[in-house]
Amino acid sequence: MIPNNLANPQEVILTGDRATGPLHLGHYVGSLKQRVALQKDHEQTILVADMQGLTDNAFNPAKVSSNILNVVADYLAVGIDPKQTTLCLQSQLPALAELTMYYSNLVSVARLQRNPTVKAEVKDKNFERGIPAGFLTYPISQAADITGFNATIVPVGEDQIPMLEQTNEIVRKINALAGGEILKECRPMLSKVPRLPSTDGKAKMSKSLGNAINLGASEQEIRVAVKSMYTDPSHLRVEDPGQTEGNVVFTYLEAFHPDQGYVDRLKVQYRQGGLGDGTTKTILEECLQEVLRPIRQKRAEFLDDKGQLIELLKAGSDIAREKTEQVMFDVRGVFGLNIFS
Structure with missing residues (x-):
């Protein structure tokens, strides 16, 4: 069922997953079924977040690269239609990295450290003082992802709401510098399905903890x-x-x-x-x-024909690149850096 706040078909939806492992039943009931329903009447983009996957796997990059096509195959297997939903790869959209750089100058380290989602994940991953800079700043990268597509709706769990709040802070700062609306604020779409517990009933369902049932499970x-x-x-x-x-x-x-x-x-x-x-x-x-x-x-x-998956992802990334480069051009202009245009 489509939530009431999506009655307007002009809403732009951005969602996605880190490519750190195959998707599981928690993803299926929490977001994938919803994405299948949303794609029929809304502009929807799904981002395979491979760069974000590196924020805590940079010394094991194969964990990310080897799972990109697994995630795409999961999408297609549950009913995501690439003719209705744009599937794209984060690393193939350079405008997102440039937007991240611009936004980084508007956010203090203290503000990042206060982000409840970041604080919880830093504790969960036992980073302490060894937190990678890329991980600390991933709320900024996520803001670039969202604004790069002019997304107005972002399906998330309640624990991710602070990330969207920080995105909207950045949007307001950019718009204030521009003297008008360059970027749109977004709002969360919370799933009505409670988070599925892990099979052991003790911890958060995780690809890495072995307490989840993957979509491709035998x-x-x-x-x-x-x-x-x-x-x-x-x-x-x-x-x-x-x-x-x-x-x-x-x-x-x-x-x-x-x-x-x-x-x-x-x-x-x-x-x-x-x-x-x-x-x-x-x-x-x-x-x-x-x-x-x-x-x-x-x-x-789908995995028997990886070439087809790559072509599909490339085609979606080409579409997404055009969208994100336009947003990046507008933001670059806010800082007066479009000197070649």
Whole structure:
């Protein structure tokens, strides 16, 4: 369902993912399904953020370069249509790097360090004093991405709202220097789907922590992941009453099972006692196998022809380059640097 704040088809949507690994079920329910719906009636660009992926992987660049086509294949497999959505590669859009440089002169280090999203991720990654400059400044790079496409809507999770606030601060500074509206402010589009928990129920779902089910997961990988899922630790016997809140199996059933009335009845039975974890996991596994089987098959077909994926990404990047260079020209003019024009 399209949110009410997108009733205007003229809204410009920018979204994307870091190319640091294949996409997983969290991406699917949190954003990919929404992107498929949005592309029918809105101007949408999806950016494969390979440069941003290097901000914490510069000494392991293969982690980024080897996953670019994996991410593109994931997009296509879930239904992203390159005829309706522009797919592009961040590193092939030099205007974004130039915009980042201009914006960097308008933002203090202290302001970057105060950004709640940055603070949380610095702590999560244990950077401490060793934080790479590129990582510290990625809110500026993200502002360049958003403004480079004149995006007015950015689908994000709540934890990313501070990034958009910082983007709009930069927009206001540029417009003040220009004496008029050169750039547009953006606003977030929050998913109505709660964040899908990791399979272990302990940490944020992550490509690197091994607690996610990738879109290309094999039947065996799905089976193993579901069997290892966190449930109610006090539900020791089938006849014991169990808790469905915080029970990862039921969270996934609510997110993926096509018959929510059936899921509600399972929850009642589980809470009363008489329904074992093995049974609920079997039901969930069958459900996820059905969801992922066609995606896995399509993904494999796309990856069998990497040349086609490269051409598709190149074509989208050519379109995006033209858009971003126009914005960059306008911003460069704000600083009086279009001396050859």
